[in-house]
Each structure stands twice: as structure tokens, then as C-alpha cells.
Amino acid sequence: MNERRGSGVSRREMMKGAAAASLGIAGAGLLSSATVEAADRPSIDHLIAKAPAGFKPMVVPGKVVKVTKAGDFKSLMQKNQLWPRPEVARAMFEKGMTAFTGAPNAVEAMKKFIHKDDVVAIKVNGIALQALATNFELILPVVETVLKLGVPADRITVYEQYPKFLAGTRIGRKGYDLPAGVKTATHNNKNHPMPPVRIYNGIPTKYCRFLLEATAVINISMVKDHSICGYTGLLKNMTHGNVNNPQAHHAHNASPQIAMLYNHPIVTSRARLNITDAFKVKYDRGPLDKQPATKTPYGAVFVSTDPVAMDRLGWGIVEAERKKRNLPSLEHAHREPRYIKVAGELGLGVYDLNSIRMQTVQA
Numbered sequence: 001m002n003e004r005r006g007s008g009v010s011r012r013e014m015m016k017g018a019a020a021a022s023l024g025i026a027g028a029g030l031l032s033s034a035t036v037e038a039a040d041r042p043s044i045d046h047l048i049a050k051a052p053a054g055f056k057p058m059v060v061p062g063k064v065v066k067v068t069k070a071g072d073f074k075s076l077m078q079k080n081q082l083w084p085r086p087e088v089a090r091a092m093f094e095k096g097m098t099a100f101t102g103a104p105n106a107v108e109a110m111k112k113f114i115h116k117d118d119v120v121a122i123k124v125n126g127i128a129l130q131a132l133a134t135n136f137e138l139i140l141p142v143v144e145t146v147l148k149l150g151v152p153a154d155r156i157t158v159y160e161q162y163p164k165f166l167a168g169t170r171i172g173r174k175g176y177d178l179p180a181g182v183k184t185a186t187h188n189n190k191n192h193p194m195p196p197v198r199i200y201n202g203i204p205t206k207y208c209r210f211l212l213e214a215t216a217v218i219n220i221s222m223v224k225d226h227s228i229c230g231y232t233g234l235l236k237n238m239t240h241g242n243v244n245n246p247q248a249h250h251a252h253n254a255s256p257q258i259a260m261l262y263n264h265p266i267v268t269s270r271a272r273l274n275i276t277d278a279f280k281v282k283y284d285r286g287p288l289d290k291q292p293a294t295k296t297p298y299g300a301v302f303v304s305t306d307p308v309a310m311d312r313l314g315w316g317i318v319e320a321e322r323k324k325r326n327l328p329s330l331e332h333a334h335r336e337p338r339y340i341k342v343a344g345e346l347g348l349g350v351y352d353l354n355s356i357r358m359q360t361v362q363a
Helices: 011-023 041-047 086-101 106-110 136-148 163-168 234-239 257-262 307-324 339-345
Strands: 063-068 120-123 156-160 183-186 216-226 230-232 271-282 295-304 357-362
Touching: 063 086, 063 307, 086 106, 086 136, 086 271, 086 295, 086 357, 106 136, 120 136, 136 156, 136 216, 136 271, 156 163, 163 183, 216 234, 216 307, 230 307, 234 257, 234 271, 234 307, 234 339, 257 339, 271 307, 295 307, 307 339
Parallel strands: 063 357, 120 156, 120 216, 156 183, 216 271
Antiparallel strands: 063 295, 216 230, 271 295
């Protein structure tokens, strides 16, 4: 993903300009040279991942595939209406993968992103617990597809921030087991074996072990309102879900922090594939699900390699659901997710809606 950045402007200059634009003149004083220091590069170069020799992962800026399925929402879901039917989630995932890549099946599609010699980390999201987490029914076919292309089970880790969040995905609960040998883990904001880097405002920050040990990351997130940053999706799942001090990066709606934390080469060198679980959408009072009435059925799965484009679309979904209910826009609620625009300015993906190409297919 690094190749998307323009060669005429240094990385540090881009971060300064984008971050200052996000904060406005009043916040520009925060952006001293220490603020936007990318990293002590000589000390962390060994932590930047490299793809297996000769392998070039597929990257398509601005492209997003949305998968739906015929029938009403109830027909997509299990009897409890909380979780999708396994065969539905699998079919939607497989359709998204083949539509995005043009490959004949999900395994051949996954080979566009993951090599059999990769060490694969799969970052899920379970902070809202079982009623609004990344669904096990979607995680399982992703894991099985990675196994089928030849990655050994002991080189695959599905992980989250805390045990409670991982349990939200139902992984490990009775009847919800991953294939034998696949590892699960939580970092608990304490398992970050690297020297600190100062990416924003001179704050020493570390990324977690399971990200660092991987050569490739599959990011499986959701579409949700967030009480601090306005919207939480792919970008935030890879930043505040991986660093040791997420609370230190929440000021002024976590913008530009989310964009800057994602922009670090420790993240960008590993980010390969994005799967967005949008069976349900949280349009207000997120990211938790303490008020279940503020989530709504949506019945979709998205596939992308561009986290900015997908988060831009996800933000739009949240805004549309808010508008239906006469809720203020996130801007008027003082929670506009400006970090998504900053991420686009940093070259992490496509922000302009006119340049985003969404293909809708049916499983």
C-alpha cells in the first residue's frame, strides 16, 4: 500500500499537512516535529514486514465489492436473529472474494492476497459482544480458505484486544471452534514487544505482538457509529485495536491519530485484505451495544483492499441510517470522522466518493 504515496512529498511532510488540515488552525500548534515523527526508523526497520519472495499481493485502490443475498433479513439469519446462517455467511464471503478478484473460487481468490509462506494474523472485532461482533460464521470460512491455500494452521492467529472481546465473536465457545491448530490470542494492551515509536504528538506507542509476528493481516471489521471518533470500521480496528495505549489517541475525535497510526509501515506492510461484516449496522451510541435499538439489519458483506474507500462508504451508511431517524449528522453531532479524509491524504486509499467504485453482487 505504500506505493500509493506520491514521490514528490516526503512522508513526514504529508503527515504534517494532513494532520494540520484535520485539526484546523487552532490545532496546528499541536503538530510539532515530534508530533508527526514517523518512527525511529533505524531501530524498527526489522519490524517492517516483507511479503514472501516473488509474491506481490493484489491491491486495488478505490474498489469495493458489496455482497447481498436474496430474501428478507430474517431469512439470512439464524432463529435467534442475532447471527447469520453459516451457509449464508460463507456464500456471501466466497462471492465477494471471487467478484473482487475474478478468480473461479475463494481459495484461488485468497491466493491473490496471501501466500502459503505467509504468517497470517486475522484481526476481528468483538467489543460490542455477541449481539454485535464480527460473526463467527464469517470468520470461519476466512480461516478455512487460508488453510486450503496451504498456510499451516500454526501460522494463523485470530486475535483481539481483550478476552471478553474475542469471546464476543463466540470463538472458543462450545460449538464454535476454529480448525485444529489455528491459534487465538489477546494482547490486553500489554503484549507489545518492540521499542516505542512516536507517531503522534510525541506519544510513545507500540504495536501488539500478534501484528508484529505476522507477515500478512486480514482485517475483519464492522460498520458502526463511535461515540468518540464518529465512525469505526477498518482503519480504527487496525490502530486502536493493536496499540498499547489507545486511550492516549482519542483527543479531538481521534483525528488525525487513527490515520497516522495506520500509516506507520508496521501496519501498511502487513495489511492485505479487508472483510467488512455488515449483517447489522450500528448507527448511534456505538461502538458498544448498550442500547440495542440503535442498530439495524443491513444484510451485507464487503470485500476490499482499500480501507479508506470502505470506511468512507461505511460512514455514508451510518449517516443514511441516522437521517432516516431524524438524527443529526455526525458533523452536527460534533463527531465527524475527519481521520478518514486524512487517511486518504496520506495515500492510504481513496476518499473521494466520485472515485470509489463499488460493485454490488448477489450471492
